[in-house]
Amino acid sequence: MEEIQQTRPPDRYELLSTKLALPRPRPSLVLREPLLARLDEALEYKLTLLSAPAGFGKTTLVSEWIATRGERQDPLPVAWLALDAGDNDPARFWRYVIAACQAFQTGIGKSALVLLHTPRRPSLETVLTTFINELAQLAHKCVLVLEDYHVITSSQIHETMAYLVDHLPATVHLLILTRSDPPLPLARLRAHGDLYELHAADLRFSLAETEIFLRQALPFPLSAEAITRLEARTEGWVTGLRLLALALQGREDTWDLEHMLGTFTGSHRHILEYLVADVLSSQPERLQEFLLQTAFLNRLTGSLCDAVTGRNDGEHMLEQMERANLFLIPLDDMGQWYRYHALFAEAMQHEARRRLGEDYLRTLYDKA
Known part of the structure; x- marks a missing residue:
């Protein structure tokens, strides 16, 4: 593994305590007991991956699970870390993770923190080995929750997270909340029976x-x-x-x-503001362009998207969107045909008309 980037990690007093606070559960109008039971069941696995688009109630579900756990079974110590883009610095990321785990037991991770502070820092693998050995001393089951993992883009962090998952002691369960599947060894974890997954199809309201x-x-x-x-x-979208x-x-x-x-469509003010500001605007420019150009298609496949956009990356973009949980619904088991969630498509169509204009859109679809 690479050496830690030479960025000084924040001192203890510089850590933002609100990033480590358990979210206060919202008053729930619908108690989702089957999903709470599935999260209980997931504790038998190393990693629970809760991966779904924005607004599907991931944080609400997990905070409700934590708050009501004692009503079903023995409550568990929970460490919570709300990630943001600033956590892409590896030293800062692991500083926060270790600080969060203080919820398990006072002083846990102290030796690993000493290594993070040494003038000539050792490799991240050395720091994590020390941290994992400290976690292995825990006498009871604990849960580490990483919220909004999709903001993490650092390959070094992904690599070290994979190392943590591979060597996680049986007393620690990792729960990742994300809008997109992370670049962790998910296929291997599935094959070994170490991964429990909940996706949009599971979270949709019946x-x-x-x-x-x-x-x-x-x-x-x-x-x-x-x-x-x-x-x-x-379509069961909770925020909708x-x-x-x-x-x-x-x-x-x-x-x-x-x-x-009759009027509640993707162009409704509340829906449009949410999907444009919180979803579309956070995507890379090339993907935004693709979304706006293909929003009027009732069904999508790579070649059809290429015909509309004039590009040759339709299949790749659809695969990227599926990994990113961008309101894309598969229509077959082969990963070839898709459609957009209806409200999402309507919001993108409205934004496409605003940004691109009717004349430009007409030429795109006439060409296809």
Whole structure:
């Protein structure tokens, strides 16, 4: 492994305590007991990967699991680290991870921290070996949660994370929350039975959960037909349902709902602001361009996307989007045909018209 980059790690007082704080569970309108039970089951594995697009309730689910664990089984010590882009410095990253693990036992990781502070720092492998040996002394099961791992782009951190997972003691369970699958040895972990996975398909609200949510979130009753239409409209996307409820706050009758059913599309202000600001804008420029150019396709495959964009990277871009959980829904088992989530497609279409213009879009699709 490479030597640690020569960036001085922050002193203890420089660590931001809010990054290490367990998120306060939101009042839940829908108790997702089957998913809570699956997280209990996942403790038998080394790593739980919770990988889904923005707004699918990853953090809410895990914080609820932690808060209610004592009602089902013995509570567990939990270390929580909310990652951000600044954590791509390896020394800072591991400083925060070790600090988070103080929740397991006071003083855990002290020897590893000494190595991080030495003037001539040893390799990360040496630091992690020391840290892992300290974790192995724990007498009880603990859980380390890394939130928003998708912000980590450092290959050195990914490499050392793989080393940690490979040598993780049985008393420590790692839970990663991310918008995209991380570049860790996931295939090997699956093959060895060390990986438990939850994805968007698992986190989507069912029709029954949608009914419970809407009946509690809205100030007036809904017909079964209206609930079915809204479930189909949002495709179980939790944030979509929350934004719908927000849009209906202060309304007093079902006429408003009928009007909303006709107007609640990806171009609705709440949906558009969320998907453009929080999802589209965080993507590389080339991927943003691809999304906007292909947003009007009802079905996507590499060659069809190439015909529209005039590029030859359609298949690669679709694979990249699938790994990044960018609201892309597979239509076959071969990984060839896809479609966009309906609200996402409509939001991208609205943004494409704004940025690219109708005339330009017309030439793209006439050419295809």
